[in-house]
Amino acid sequence: MAGVEMPRIGLGTWRLAGEEGADAVHAALAAGYRHVDTAENYGNEDAVGLAVARALAEGVLTRDELFLTTKFNREHHGGPERVRPAVEASLRRLGVDHADLVLIHWPNPEQDRYVETAAALAGLVETGLIRAWGVSNFTAEHLDRLAEAGLRAPVDQIQVDPVAAIPGWQAAVHAHGAVVTAYSPIGRAELGIETREAITAAVARTGRTVQQVVLRWHLQHGRVVIPKSADPARQAENLDLLSFSLTPVEMAGIDALDDGSGPRQHPETFGH
Numbered sequence: 001m002a003g004v005e006m007p008r009i010g011l012g013t014w015r016l017a018g019e020e021g022a023d024a025v026h027a028a029l030a031a032g033y034r035h036v037d038t039a040e041n042y043g044n045e046d047a048v049g050l051a052v053a054r055a056l057a058e059g060v061l062t063r064d065e066l067f068l069t070t071k072f073n074r075e076h077h078g079g080p081e082r083v084r085p086a087v088e089a090s091l092r093r094l095g096v097d098h099a100d101l102v103l104i105h106w107p108n109p110e111q112d113r114y115v116e117t118a119a120a121l122a123g124l125v126e127t128g129l130i131r132a133w134g135v136s137n138f139t140a141e142h143l144d145r146l147a148e149a150g151l152r153a154p155v156d157q158i159q160v161d162p163v164a165a166i167p168g169w170q171a172a173v174h175a176h177g178a179v180v181t182a183y184s185p186i187g188r189a190e191l192g193i194e195t196r197e198a199i200t201a202a203v204a205r206t207g208r209t210v211q212q213v214v215l216r217w218h219l220q221h222g223r224v225v226i227p228k229s230a231d232p233a234r235q236a237e238n239l240d241l242l243s244f245s246l247t248p249v250e251m252a253g254i255d256a257l258d259d260g261s262g263p264r265q266h267p268e269t270f271g272h
């Protein structure tokens with residue numbers, strides 16, 4: 001993203017909707033979050049917009065200090081005549097005149113329109129409606145198709161956690177020169193990450209929480225993270241990742257938790 005900086009810790013907002021959602025996003029902005037991740041599909045762009053408007057009105061931050069990401073759904077895939085109205089509708093719901101990053105939420109390969117969608121989205125950068133474009137849930141194959149068309153997405157937002165770390169997929173994203181933003185970075189409860197020795201040992205040494213250790217592992221691997229929390233104390237915890245670090249041995253121990261499984265939803269069989 002030439003000339004565009006994305007803060008490495010953002011607030012995920014899936015399931016933060018309505019007034020409660022707006023309050024949670026507002027609390028995060030007041031606590032220092034400067035990157036918020038939303039999507040048309042979350043049905044909460046209005047709530048995020050409300051929180052942003054309140055924070056701007058209160059002088060908590062300026063628009064320039066905020067990095068706002070949104071994403072659009074499969075029915076908007078196609079040329080500029082589809083993509084531009086989708087982005088404009090998101091901006092209206094968010095109550096802002098531009099987004100910092102807009103992502104194609106899923107490639108939906110069965111529609112086979114993601115390449116022209118990416119071209120149309122990239123074309124919006126020069127209009128000022130968006131500062132940068134990117135993709136989400138794009139595999140090596142999808143990124144290859146974009147590259148063949150001369151399109152290089154600067155970011156791919158994909159599901160990464162210590163147990164489902166998809167190293168091959170991440171390597172493909174890096175090979176295309178893109179940054180990985182890790183979604184669902186903390187990992188689902190059923191994976192039992194908090195009981196793994198590599199995690200408990202790092203928690204014991206650093207005096208940090210499981211979630212902080214996992215998020216710090218992502219950061220040390222150069223990923224952007226967008227943990228979601230509705231709770232101000234947990235939001236603050238997730239933002240406090242720069243005051244400690246993991247040793248190379250701890251990093252390797254967490255790397256070894258990868259069990260080779262993929263994300264819970266795969267773009268070949270899922271999309272919206």
Ligand SMILES: NC(=O)c1ccc[n+]([C@@H]2O[C@H](COP(=O)([O-])OP(=O)(O)OC[C@H]3O[C@@H](n4cnc5c(N)ncnc54)[C@H](OP(=O)(O)O)[C@@H]3O)[C@@H](O)[C@H]2O)c1
Pocket residue numbers: 011012013014015037038105136137157158182183184185186187209211212226227228229230231234235237238
């Ligand atoms: N591009 C995509 O297709 C895609 C798909 C899924 C998600 N996303 C994005 O990624 C964001 C993050 O993913 P996610 O929401 O699936 O999962 P996540 O952020 O990894 O985990 C969220 C869960 O962890 C809990 N939690 C957060 N911080 C905690 C802490 N410090 N201690 C204990 N529990 C904590 C939250 O509960 P509380 O709220 O109660 O704290 C919530 O139940 C989403 O919100 C969304 O913005 C993108």
